[in-house]
Amino acid sequence: MTQFGPAIRERRERLRRDDRRYSVRQVATRIGIEPAYLSKIERGEVAPPSEATTVRLAKELDQDPDVLLAMAGKVSGDLQEIIRKRPKLFAELIRQLKEAPDHAVLRVVREVRDGDW
Amino acid sequence: MTQFGPAIRERRERLRRDDRRYSVRQVATRIGIEPAYLSKIERGEVAPPSEATTVRLAKELDQDPDVLLAMAGKVSGDLQEIIRKRPKLFAELIRQLKEAPDHAVLRVVREVRDGDW
DNA sequence: CGTCATGTGTCATACCTAGTACACACTATG
DNA sequence: CATAGTGTGTACTAGGTATGACACATGACG
Numbered sequence: 001m002t003q004f005g006p007a008i009r010e011r012r013e014r015l016r017r018d019d020r021r022y023s024v025r026q027v028a029t030r031i032g033i034e035p036a037y038l039s040k041i042e043r044g045e046v047a048p049p050s051e052a053t054t055v056r057l058a059k060e061l062d063q064d065p066d067v068l069l070a071m072a073g074k075v076s077g078d079l080q081e082i083i084r085k086r087p088k089l090f091a092e093l094i095r096q097l098k099e100a101p102d103h104a105v106l107r108v109v110r111e112v113r114d115g116d117w
Numbered sequence: 118m119t120q121f122g123p124a125i126r127e128r129r130e131r132l133r134r135d136d137r138r139y140s141v142r143q144v145a146t147r148i149g150i151e152p153a154y155l156s157k158i159e160r161g162e163v164a165p166p167s168e169a170t171t172v173r174l175a176k177e178l179d180q181d182p183d184v185l186l187a188m189a190g191k192v193s194g195d196l197q198e199i200i201r202k203r204p205k206l207f208a209e210l211i212r213q214l215k216e217a218p219d220h221a222v223l224r225v226v227r228e229v230r231d232g233d234w
Numbered sequence: 235c236g237t238c239a240t241g242t243g244t245c246a247t248a249c250c251t252a253g254t255a256c257a258c259a260c261t262a263t264g
Numbered sequence: 265c266a267t268a269g270t271g272t273g274t275a276c277t278a279g280g281t282a283t284g285a286c287a288c289a290t291g292a293c294g
Contacts, residue, residue, distance in 0.1 A: 024271060034254055039272055050252060070204035075197045079208060082215050083196065087187035089222050090214075091196060094207070096229045098199050104232065105206050108225055112213045115221060141241060151284055156242055167282065240291075250281075261270070 004071040005044035011061045012042070031056040048072035121188040122161035128178050129159070148173040165189035 016022035028038040033053060040046045048054060054072050058065040069076055083090040097105055133139035145155040150170060157163045165171060171189050175182040186193055200207040214222055 023269075025269075033252095035270085036255085036272065036274095037253060043272090045272095046253090047251080053252085064205060066204040066208040070201040073201065075192065075200050075204075076208065079200065079211050080192045082211050083192050084187040084190065086219065086222070087183040087192075088181060089219060089226070090211070091183040091193065093214075093222060093226050093229070094196050094199050094211075096226055097207075097210075100229065100232075102203065102206060104229070105203070105210060108229065109206070109210050109213055111228075112210070112217065112221070112225065115217075140239075142239075150282095152240085153242065153244095153285085154283060160242090162242095163283090164281075170282085236294095238291105238293080241289095243286105243288080245285085247284080248282095251279085252277100254277080255275085256273105257275105258273080259271095261268105263268085264266095 002071065003044055004048045004068070004073075005042045007068075007071060008057065008061070009042040011063060015061065027057075027060055031060050048074075051077060119188065120161055121165045121185070121190075122159045124185075124188060125174065125178070126159040128180060132178065144174075144177055148177050165191075168194060 012022050012024075012027060024039050024042070025035040028035040031038075031053065033049070037046070037049075041049060048071070049057070051069065051074055054068055054074070055065045055076075058068040066076055066079075083094075097108070129139050129141075129144060141156050141159070142152040145152040148155075148170065150166070154163070154166075158166060165188070166174070168186065168191055171185055171191070172182045175185040183193055183196075200211075214225075
């Protein structure tokens, strides 16, 4: 699994090649944290930041928040809330899908989307 | 939503009617926490305990761990891990199912269980 | 009646989370 | 060459998490 910090650094530096506004300092300022803190995050010197900060960072770097949160070892609060409202149901479903191949899960997603319930 | 503490208390006292071994003290000792701490948990004087403690408590009181964790505002670590391994897929699925009625979700569960992938 | 168990109040604590503040050395640019 | 911007090291902290230790008053049991 790719580490959170390095992934961020790579992404930011890529963006920076075309746009000087993607420096540690400026990105940090835009998402409302200290530059030194972002630097440490990117080098993995500290643990990934809070969910809120991770999401702001994801948006800033035009990345999928759920993917970044996953790398940070977290699951989005809104997903957790959905699960908590019907814990038995969702726990069973998710454990059921643990070993299912991607295409099987996708099929379920599509079925539900087009479902006529 | 029922609160975590009171639900625990109620359940424990119910068990206690038939079995004197379900006192605050004895339950606490069996699951490895201080009696005073369990007392505070049951009265909601402190926040619900850690996931590990909650699960031990659930087993001790013969309750569904996922349900108790949900009341505690948490989602089981093993479910989170499943989601984190394929964040996009599961995020989409779960958000898709947010408004789906129970029977629709259950249908999906059954389909997957009997699925031929 | 003694003693054992019960629930709870008070106080203390170790560790974690999620950062801030500031200075310093290097680099690029006009 | 000045200066503006860059990344990073060191030091610090407010607030929360998850308990532990112990004493005390009450109630039940033999």
